[in-house]
Every structure is written in C-alpha cells, then in structure tokens.
Amino acid sequence: MLSTTVYPLRTVVGDPVIPRDPEDTKYPEQYFDVRVIEESPICREIGMRYDYTISRTIHETVEPSGAFSYLDYLPVREDASGNDLNPGSGMGSLPVPPERPFADNAPVLSLFALSKSKVDQNMSRNLHVKLLIQWAHPELVGGVCFGGHPFLPYTIDDSGENAANFGLPREISLSPRQQNTADLLPTAGFLDADVVVTRQEICSHSGFHYLLTNPTRTNRIVLRLADFPWFFVKAEGGGANAVVAAPRRGGRYRFGYVMPYFYIFRYREGARYRPNVPFGLLGATTDKAPETDVPSPAGPAEPETSNLGDAARIELDIQAEDNSSYYSFTAASMVTQGRSFHVPHGDSSPIIGQSHQTYRESFISDLLPPKRSITLVLQQGEEYPRCIAGIRMLLPFWPEVNLAEDLEAAANALQALLPGADSSFVSNLPREQVEAGLRQAIRIPGNVDFCEKMRFVVYEIDPVEGISPLQVVADSKYAHVLADCNIDELHENFPNAVIRFRRPTLARYLGVTIVNTDEEPGQVVIPLMRFIQSAHVSIHSRAAVNQRVLAFKFRIVGPSLAEDYAVLGGREGFSFSVERIAAGQRKSQLLKVNSLLDLLHDGTARLFSNTRQRATEEQVGQIKNLDPDDNYEKRSGSTSSYAWRRSEAGRNSDARWQGRPEHAPEGDFEVYHNQETRTHSQFVVPHRSPPEPDSGDSVDGHWHSSASFINALYRMRHDTTASLVPLPPAENALYEGFREIWKGVRDSEIRVSGLKSVSASPYGWSYDEVEELVNAIARYAPNFDLNLAVLLPGAQLAQLIAGLPEHLRASFAIPYRTNYCLLNGLRIGLGIQPFGLGMNFSGNGLLLPSFQYQDTFGSQGVIVKQAGCTGYSYAQYLQDSCDESKTETYITAGKSRRIIRRAEVEGTDRDRLRGAEVMWQDKIVDIVTGTQPLDLAISAYSERRLQHTADEYIQIRISGGTMENLTFDFWFDVLEEAITDDY
C-alpha cells in the first residue's frame, strides 16, 4: 500500500528564481552559471558537445543564439527518388507555446548537447552528464520546469520508447545542494541531508515537465541528465513517419538532448482553477499492428515500418517543388503552437509575384483509408494531474451533404467574424470552394483532402508498472473509454468541436483514436486541440490501482472569508458538496456546504481569521464628574512656525477648491466692505534748514520771516509776548522718533518745505525772477518798519524797491517792468488762515505774476464713510515670524471617567476594520481548512471483481460565481495498491 495524496487543484510552482532584471542592465550570462562537472566516458568517446544559452525572454528561444540550432536535431530526409531534402524554411524554429507556465519576460535557460560522432549502437543508457547550475542569491527552490522540442521526428519501438523523446533525457535527477555559507551551515555536516529527486520515464511528452523537490533554500542545484534520446541523421520521413535511413557516411544516430526551456522556480503553494489544461503528445500511432523486429540489444530498436509503405501514414510531409526541402505537419503542433513554413513553389503560385507559399503547421494526417485509425497518446503537462472533462478542438471540414443546420452554423460563424456580412452565399458555394477557403484560412497546403466523417474514441490509460502508455490500446483492460462519438455533421462542431467525457478523469494519460468512418480516404486536420478541466473535483477508479480514499481535505483562502458566516467565501460566495457517485447516480451526499457555518458546526473545519471591528460607530461619552478631581488634564505646549504664505483670490484665479465638495464656495471671488474712518491730522510746519550760502533758496526762510512778521503783528496788537505762529522746529518732526522705522530714508528727504504756488502772465516776470524777488522781500521784510503797513500800497513799491539792495534794484530798473508793476498794482502781503500761514504778492493786472507761498499748521478732523469692492487679490509674502507650526503637548497628568455607549450606524455594518494576525503568502487573509474522513474503497476496474462497479467515484461539486480573490484547494489522502493481475 502506498500512502499518497491526490492534488487535483494544487500547484506549487512559484515564480522563476531569476526574474527579469527590471533595469535590463545585466547580460544574460549573469543570471546563471552553468558548468559541466562530470560526464560519462562514452560521452567523451562520441564527442558529446554541450552548450547552454540564457534568453532574456521566452521569445528569444524561437531560434537559439548559441552553438546549436534546432536544425541540428532534424534529419536529412530522403525522398522516393533518393534525393536528399533538408528541413525547409521555418522547420528550424520553435514558436512560443501558448500554455507557458511563466511570464514571457522571465529569463529562460536552454540546454543543448549533441554528439559529434554518428553511431549505430544504442549508447543511450551509458550516457550521462552532471551540470552544476548556480545563481546569485539563495531562493526557496521548489523544483525545475523544462520542456523539449515537440517537432522532432521519432520512432516508437516495441518497448514503447519514443526514440527522440522530444529531445529530453529519459532520466533526470535533481539535487538542490547546500550552500557552504554561514547562514546555511546548520544543515551541513549531516550525512543524509542531501536529497535527490529522480524521474525516469520510458517516454516523455512534448509539453512542459515538472520535477518537484522539497522546498529547499539554495542557490545551486546539481542536475544529472542520463539516458539520452537519439536523433536520426537521415530519415525516410518526417515527424511520426520517420524511418531511419542509413546515411552515406557514418552512423545513423546522434545522441544528445535539446531542452529549449529550463526554469528553476520558487516553491509557492496555490491552486489552479481554469479551463485549459496543458497536454503534451507522447506519440502518434496507427491501428495496424507493427511488423515487429525484435530489436537487437546492441542497438536502438528498429522503428515501426508499418506506418510507411502503407496508405495509413500518420503525419503529412510535403516537399518543395524544387526537391530541396521538406516540411512536416506534426501531431504535436495541435497541443502547442505550430511553425510557419515558407515553401518555395514554381509558377503555380496562387499569389502572383510571390516566390513562396506560407503555411501554418497543423496536425494533418496522411491520407487515411476508410475504417483505418490514428491514435494520439497524450499526457497531462502540469505538476499534478487535473480532472479533465472534455476536449475542445478546431476541426475544419465541410460535409459532403450540406444540411440546413450545417449551413446555418456556418452562417452564424461568419456573422460572428464579420458582423453584418451577407452570409447567404454560404449555401450557394460549391463544396470545393468552401474547402479551398478553409485550407486558405488555416493556411495549410491546397491539396489536403479533409476527412468528413470521423469517429473519436477517447480513453484514459493507466498502465501497470513497466508498461509504456504507448503500448496500451483502447480495448485493453488498462484503458477505459471516456467518449465515443461520431463527428460528421458540421453544425455540432463548427467552428469548435467539443467532446464531453462520460465522466471526468484524473488520468495522467489519455488516448484519442480517430477512425475514418467515411467511404473515401481522407486526411484528419486538427490545428488546435485543448483539454478542458472539469469545474468540479473528483477521484475515480483506476485501471491498475485499488484505492482507498481515506479523507477529503480542503483549504479555502480569501480576504473576506470570515466576514459573514452565512456565506462561504465572503462577498464572492460559493458552495460545494462531496458526493459519492456510482453507476452514474449520486448514491450519497457526504457533505454539503452552503455557508461557513456548515463547515464549522460539525468540527470538520478550522477557521483562521483576522479580528474585525466595525469601522463606523456612534460613540457617546458622558463625563462623570462626581468629584472635582474626576476629570482633569494638564497640558503645556509651544507653537512656532516658519513658512511662506501665498493667497490669491479673484475671478481670474486658477485656484481650485481642494476641500470636500459640499464645502466648496458658490460663485466667484467677491469681497465687500464698508467703513467709517475718523482721523485727526496735525500739520507740520516747514522745517528750518540751515541756510546755505548763496543758495538764495530759503523757503523756510520765507516761513521764518512770515512767522516772525505775523508774530510781531500779533504781539503788537494783543500786547503779548506769545507767538501766534510756531517757528520752524530745530528737528525734523517727521523724522524724530521714527528714525529706525524709516529704514534708509534720510532726514533731508522727508523735510517739510511748504507749498509754493505761482501764476504768471506770459508777458510778465519769469518764475525765477519772481522767486528771487520774493526771496529778497522775505529776507528783508523784517527790516521794514512794522508801522508802515500791513500791506504795501502799490504806489509805494518804488520806495520799497529803492530800499532794496543794489542787485535787486537793478531788476526793477527795467522801465517797462516797473511800469508793469505799477500798472498792475503790485501787492505784497502776508496772510493767516485758521490753520495756516502764507505770504503772497500779487498784482491786479494781467502782466504781473501771482505768487503764493503757503504752509499749514494746526489740526483738523475728518470723518469719512466709504464702501468698496475688491475684484482680485493676490498676495505673496514670507511670514517671518513665530509661525513655525510645531506643537508639543505634554500631558503632565490626566484622568477621565466617562460612560461610553456604542451604537451601530445604519448602513455601515459591513464596513469593518481588520487585524493582521493571519497571513498567507504576504497577504492578509482568512483561511478555512479541514478534513472530512471518508474511508471509501474504489476498486481497480481491471481487477477481477464481481458485484463491484468500477463506475464509481467521489466528486466535489463546486458551484459559485466569480472567485477572483478566492483560492480553494481540495485534495484526497489515498492509499493505493497496484493490482497484481499481471504480475
């Protein structure tokens, strides 16, 4: 009995240990270091050459850049006339597979080996090489993923070995090696610390392979590749039709391997739940029994010859019209991406001007006679087998009899491709034209004759120990038919043919037998074949193994699992049930789970959840001041700030409201204000400046003279010694006391000089002359006898002038001016106003100028009422003050006694704050995990059994909607016992 675990959904493949350098600064060689550390003597003997390349992306593997080309592994083909044909254009490429396990930009390691010598002996089991692969930083390695070359020609011998094995060694051992560094030393020193995982297969499939190891932190692995496949030097056919031909020189085989894809990945548990399941081809065979030649132990087994020389060859090979090259349409292309061939042709080019025809590789069988069949054996291509529910494939053909349903299906398909197109012509097209259109659409050779009636038999294969799945036929007791259907009508299969299995299967191997049920020979064309995973999980009876299902286990991981116990899976929600199904009927329902509570109430599950609390609550606190000392708080703090401030407002401002929308201002910027201003104004008398010699400019002198004169009159009249007019102060009244505030403005710049007003006739005196006269009068006026007058009569001007100094008198010597003065009745006088003092002289005529000098003293009051509106305002200023916002508050003591009441806020109950106690792969999630004991026996259906049906299985029926954030994994603990029928 083998205790094992069946993981229909589990995946342990994480990211590659070397992600793409985001800066793209490293050369590819810096990602890995690959060294050959050992090779077998036979490898040296036959001149085995090794190479590896590191591609930055998987797209660079289409054509390798190293020492080897994919063409090195393809044989020269010999046609019926004995001509040698080389692989044609496009045969040496390897398109990127559509189902690839890692990101396109992950660096890819490619491994190559090929013997220099061509040999005739089977040396395969004597060949091995050890590679040491190192990278920079230790990672938690979960295993390696690798893929071979799906388009290599092969033969299948009686042991079920695929000769080329799609380029893969049959035995691969992997050992993550411990690093001799200090951080990994705890594992060093143990004798049995190193673990080796070995996978040896009779035949390998054409897809991706996984070799899993226990999670090990390391930065180097030792890879041992052994039992190399062999490649034909020369063949009489391509693909599965290959028959080894003897080259003119040397042996018939080269040994080596070609692994275009090799990844080392991190261990990361997860679950996969998506429809497409990658498969790889193990081999294609025909129904005719091989004419076996018992192979010599000394050499590779002779290939089957039955698929040649007979009409039922497997794959189509074409050759260029110039007999220079050949092209193979392999069966492996239907489960991966086919190559593009550029086939040169002669004058029969369908497109004038082109020298070649481009074909897309699809699986095209050779002409299949009626009632003959082709069998494709395929294997699942993930790390664990998945439950497969059926096959979807592109199966182009056009039935001979155009049923109305067929035509409608074709018209609908055309409408889907070209909406609005007139699809009525479909019913009028000749069949030959439709088929030609199909061939052109999928880009296959124009002479392909579609097989219109086919029978598809799909069966699962469970070989016993030592038997290759390629040796198990559909009617064997180690095969179980899953589907048997005829495809001959278009409407059921256009554009995609779907084969639904009678029940899902967990089988690792599937066989697909295609029988030509037509009366005419035809070619099976399958550009695309995809295997579809079941939406449910099940474990079934196997052909060669008795099983006892001990327990069903589950794990559900999601961010909101524990939010509502009434549902399972949180907001997304799903349900599942465990059912035992026998003979197509549900015999019992072992478990039904519709809610989280269903899982928890019977103790089969454990919930690991993060704590939660309501995000929104109404909280009411009531201070309870029973004692004055009940509640108090003492704080101390300081605030300072240092900041630029800027404000802008106005209709043209670009400012946008950044606050909550409901607080946004309505309308544009507007400022209204009104004010009443009351002021008291004190007028400053002109300042007396020190007389400047010969300046003649003495306004303050005017003031001084005028003030002295008026004060003299005032004292004389009122018999007093007081002064009516203040004399100019010695200090500048605007400056004193404001010295520091004026900040750079000098005293002399802000002296009060009084106001001068001059009006003059253009025929009269000039301003300079008038000013000089006034200055003279002001300077000498105090010398006049105050008794003479308050005002000088104009007639006495001459006397005044006569009394003037000589240089002033000269100015009056001009007769006409004097006359003018007289004519105009020149008056010179001083005046006093309620709050001012002035001196003026004037004439009544038009010719004399008018000069007025006035200053104001005293005070006055003003009341101003005003209103204003500001349309735009902008200010930018540095506030250099104590405005640095730094607040430190120290609660030196405090005490609070409160009564708190919490209440829900309607509509916010599902808004919750979550703790972060449970994490899974760096995410905060809830986890439900559990075990449901089953202890059910499922007997092998190939074993002698009576009263036990083999049509029995356990199914986990999953129902739910979208589950993007939810990961669920179901698996089974199983005891397996291989049957002993054939031992």
Place this chain on the structure above:
Amino acid sequence: MIIDKASLTGPESFFVFNQAFNIAGGCGRTPATVKGREWRIEGIRLLLKGDNLLDLLHRQQDCLLEVVVNKELLPGLFADAFAHRMHVVAGLEDFQAGTLENCRVMDIDGIATIVSMGTNKCTWKSRVYTLPETTTISSAAWELATSRRTPDDSFRYSVKLYHSATAQSGTPLENELPLADQLPPGKLRRADGLNATDVRRLQIEFSADVLNDSYIHELHTRFEGEGHSKFMDASFGRPLLRAVNLLERVPSAYQFHSLNEIMVKCTSTTFLPASSPPTVFTGLLKLPARLTHSEVQNGSYEYIELRASNALSSCEAFLVGHEVIEAT
C-alpha cells in the same frame, strides 16, 4: 453493467464422483470457474453415512475426509491454501541484509524493491537463513515490480535457491536449485514441484540483465556505502524484485481423520437415528472460500476438492454459498 447474485443450487453445487453424488472412496471437485463467474462459498453441507458412525468418532488410521482448497495464492501459483506455509523473503531489512551489486533497495510505490542501477548485470544475494528444523520446499514464487506485460526484451532474470541440510553456520550451501534461468518478464513467476527436501539453511540469489529502463519517480536521500551506488553517479534501471515466496507443505487443517474433528468444524450437526447407533451424520462444514477465474489458469485453476474415505458407506456433499455473475 449486469451483475447478479444467486444461491448455489442444483446438481452443479454437488460434488460428483464417477457421475454419482456419492463420493465415498473417491473425490469430487468443483469445475473451473469461467470469466465473469465467481463462487462465494460459505461451507459444505455434508451427508455422511456409515454402519455405525460412533466408531468413526475415534481417530482413524487413514484420512476420513479431506477438503482441498486450491487457490491462486500468488500470481500463477496454485496451491492448497490450508496446507502450505509460506516463507517470505522481502522487505527493506531482508534486502539490505544481503549483498547488492549494481542495484539498490528503494521504496517503490510503498514497497521495498530492488532496483537495478547502471547498465551492467545486477545481482542480489540474500543472507543465509536458518530454519528451526528441516523442511521441504514444494514450490516458489517471486514478485517483480514490473508487469508481465513488459516486453520480453526489456530484461532477463534468474533466481536461484541455495540450501543445505546442516544448521552449522559458515559451511557452504551445497545444494543449488535454479528457480528461474534467464527468464523474460512475460513468463509466469513461479516454480512448481521443487521438492527440495531437508532444507535447514537457505539463501536466494537474484540477478538480472536490464536492457530497457522503466518508470521511476522517487525522492530519495543520499546513500553511500557498500552495496549502494554513489550519490547520483549511476543511472537508474528498472524496479525488479520485491519478494521471494517459498512454500512449505504442511498438514491441512481440513484433513479429518475422525468424525469428531469434522464436528468441531461443523455447525448444525445431526446424528440419525437418535436412539440407536447413528448411521447418518449431517452438518455444515464451515469453509469460507471464493473461487474465481484466473487469467493465467492453465491446467490448474481454483477449485474445492472433497475426498472421502471408503470407511464411509456414503458421502454426499454440496456447496453452500452464492454465485455471482457479471457480464463482460
């Protein structure tokens, strides 16, 4: 699927000797089961007659009644399940106690298995086992991990039994008995009619030439030492030997020398007449057995044979049980 179950009844359920239901002085045997039919036996209803059955309650010199249950004990090896003792050489301890050359012991599908390594001939030779007393080995069968459907050119193997009548250790085993000689995998893995008598010490040697490798997918730790290949230095070959079974003939539990022994194994026993010396005995001999069809039955098959002494004037017996059929 058609499955049916019915009680065994009618003449077919009776043991017949010379076309008569009375098998006294002879034997009756059940017919070979065909594919799709299985007999699930619960017991044998006996009707024994004698002049004075009280005399037969004492042990007789000759066997009074014997039941032979011939079953396929091991694949291809048919023998009386109640008359044989089986010596099994298998398991990690047995295998590792021997000497290994170009092979190693691995856990394949949960079973300790000798796996060939490299390309040279692999050989395992067990340690010498000493039995408590001399015995007779009547047949042998061995289990290989590889199916018999494996192509014959995949490997060839030989099995030898060395034995000696002496118990003294260290002395050579003078007798060599080949059980299999360069057999391909498709041949039955058994050796009948060995009749190796006076076996006190024994040793088994297994050797194989492997030409094609098989499936192996194992996680294993590093082994270095005598008999084991070095770490990752040799290629794996093929899982081979899992067990060697040696059958020793022993007295059957269903060999009765007295009526008293029969009564112990029977239920619902009745003597008639009750007042005078009984001349008729009826009872149900408990015998759980299942007779099924074997794909390798050829000459031998699963049956129940009833042998009756002529000390009985009459012996009629029929099977009590069910017949299960399944359409194939």
